Amino acid sequence: QQQVKQSPQSLIVQKGGISIINCAYENTAFDYFPWYQQFPGKGPALLIAIRPDVSEKKEGRFTISFNKSAKQFSLHIMDSQPGDSATYFCAATHERGDNNNDMRFGAGTRLTVKP
Amino acid sequence: EAGVAQSPRYKIIEKRQSVAFWCNPISGHATLYWYQQILGQGPKLLIQFQNNGVVDDSQLPKDRFSAERLKGVDSTLKIQPAKLEDSAVYLCASSLAGVTDTQYFGPGTRLTVL
Numbered sequence: 001q002q003q004v005k006q007s008p009q010s011l012i013v014q015k016g017g018i019s020i021i022n023c024a025y026e027n028t029a030f031d032y033f034p035w036y037q038q039f040p041g042k043g044p045a046l047l048i049a050i051r052p053d054v055s056e057k058k059e060g061r062f063t064i065s066f067n068k069s070a071k072q073f074s075l076h077i078m079d080s081q082p083g084d085s086a087t088y089f090c091a092a093t094h095e096r097g098d099n100n101n102d103m104r105f106g107a108g109t110r111l112t113v114k115p
Numbered sequence: 116e117a118g119v120a121q122s123p124r125y126k127i128i129e130k131r132q133s134v135a136f137w138c139n140p141i142s143g144h145a146t147l148y149w150y151q152q153i154l155g156q157g158p159k160l161l162i163q164f165q166n167n168g169v170v171d172d173s174q175l176p177k178d179r180f181s182a183e184r185l186k187g188v189d190s191t192l193k194i195q196p197a198k199l200e201d202s203a204v205y206l207c208a209s210s211l212a213g214v215t216d217t218q219y220f221g222p223g224t225r226l227t228v229l
Contacts, residue, residue: 043220105157
């Protein structure tokens with residue numbers, strides 16, 4: 001089942017610092033890599049996503065870096081804020097003609113940003 | 116835009132009892148998903164519906180879990196009988212259509228099996 005490995009399990013960063021979360025996948029058929037943010041008591045919410053035809057995607061303070069040959073991708077949160085404190089999940093899936101969702105999630109990283 | 120609604124938010128039952136969860140997806144979303152999220156783990160897909168048909172239920176423990184989506188809108192997930200290892204948060208999500216369309220998650224139902 002576990003086809004996406006995520007690290008670290010938890011991360012503490014000072015306000016204004018850079019948070020980095022890493023993921024590695026096994027299935028080379030994966031071609032869509034989203035990141036989700038989850039606050040306590042809430043469902044996950046899509047943060048940013050990337051396809052393997054680009055090596056980097058940036059949206060505001062959030063950047064995904066993608067290394068296809070290494071089968072790794074990472075989330076960078078620049079200028080981390082206390083409001084970013086949440087659990088972050090990476091995921092991977094692939095489009096198939098039958099529209100099946102084979103979304104595999106990492107185990108999650110609990111980020112704490114200290115003021 | 117109203118989000119994905121789920122009820123109940125919390126449920127505590129004894130093992131071997133049955134339980135049902137309800138989900139109302141975002142209006143117009145053809146695809147509905149049920150996930151199981153065990154504490155400390157990422158969500159695991161249980162079943163995916165496209166309109167009112169099942170697209171993928173390969174990870175659904177069919178001996179005890181069942182799900183249906185009535186008229187392609189609301190959905191229920193049932194566990195009968197429940198086991199201790201079923202304690203988890205059950206998340207419902209919906210998307211417009213395909214697998215790479217944004218999935219919008221509900222708040223989940225936290226199930227505790229004693």
